[in-house]
Amino acid sequence: NAGVTQTPKFRILKIGQSMTLQCTQDMNHNYMYWYRQDPGMGLKLIYYSVGAGITDKGEVPNGYNVSRSTTEDFPLRLELAAPSQTSVYFCASSYSRAGIGNQPQHFGDGTRLSIL
Amino acid sequence: KQEVTQIPAALSVPEGENLVLNCSFTDSAIYNLQWFRQDPGKGLTSLLLIQSSQREQTSGRLNASLDKSSGRSTLYIAASQPGDSATYLCALFTGGGNKLTFGTGTQLKVEL
Numbered sequence: 189n190a191g192v193t194q195t196p197k198f199r200i201l202k203i204g205q206s207m208t209l210q211c212t213q214d215m216n217h218n219y220m221y222w223y224r225q226d227p228g229m230g231l232k233l234i235y236y237s238v239g240a241g242i243t244d245k246g247e248v249p250n251g252y253n254v255s256r257s258t259t260e261d262f263p264l265r266l267e268l269a270a271p272s273q274t275s276v277y278f279c280a281s282s283y284s285r286a287g288i289g290n291q292p293q294h295f296g297d298g299t300r301l302s303i304l
Numbered sequence: 305k306q307e308v309t310q311i312p313a314a315l316s317v318p319e320g321e322n323l324v325l326n327c328s329f330t331d332s333a334i335y336n337l338q339w340f341r342q343d344p345g346k347g348l349t350s351l352l353l354i355q356s357s358q359r360e361q362t363s364g365r366l367n368a369s370l371d372k373s374s375g376r377s378t379l380y381i382a383a384s385q386p387g388d389s390a391t392y393l394c395a396l397f398t399g400g401g402n403k404l405t406f407g408t409g410t411q412l413k414v415e416l
Contacts, residue, residue, distance in 0.1 A: 192347070228313075228408060229408055230308065230393065230395075230405075230406030230407050230408045230409065231348075231393075231395075231404075231406040232406075233403050233404070236403075246403060247403065278347055278348070280347075280348075285397075292338060292350030292353050293338075293348075293350065293404070294350075295347030295348040295349070296347050297345070297346050297347045298345075298346070298347055
């Protein structure tokens with residue numbers, strides 16, 4: 189059971205470049221999330237999705253875009269990379285809304301992104 | 305706006321010691337609180353989830369408590385082991401959106 193898989197694990201971008209961070213889950217979860225974690229900081233929600241075709245902004249959505257064409261996949265797109273987007277990005281999924289009931293969020297191992 | 309604080313930021317203890325990690329929050333109108341473990345270079349692993357109507361949850365050597373009135377949660381680790389070394393984060397779901405608010409974490413090191 190793979191859980192939540194993120195690719196790539198590491199990436200270095202130049203300012204202004206674009207890239208897509210991939211996230212896929214095999215648990216048939218409706219809810220998926222993208223977070224970023226900066227050094228010494230907690231995780232901040234970028235975007236989330238409650239099901240295929242439905243996405244919504246989180247706390248820090250500027251500079252990012254998402255799509256959810258299938259239940260399994262939730263890619264995060266950076267269009268014009270900026271140094272402020274240097275961070276570790278985590279994708280997560282859950283069966284129900286964030287922690288409702290006894291259903292925790294499942295996290296991928298992260299993508300470490302540096303923008304120079 | 306919910307703010308979550310974890311003190312201390314780092315903690316080093318000898319193996320076998322019982323320890324308590326603290327999490328404080330400003331908005332008591334929470335749905336639930338979760339404790340996560342994060343190993344270096346890895347994602348987060350959920351350890352315990354406490355519903356707002358509950359006072360504590362236990363899993364093995366871990367016990368998490370919740371006191372909404374005082375805005376506090378504690379994670380108690382009994383008989384600590386070097387394998388417990390990791391960063392521990394608490395996160396709260398306050399509704400009004402599908403959003404967990406995370407603390408900044410406590411980095412724990414258990415030494416032989």
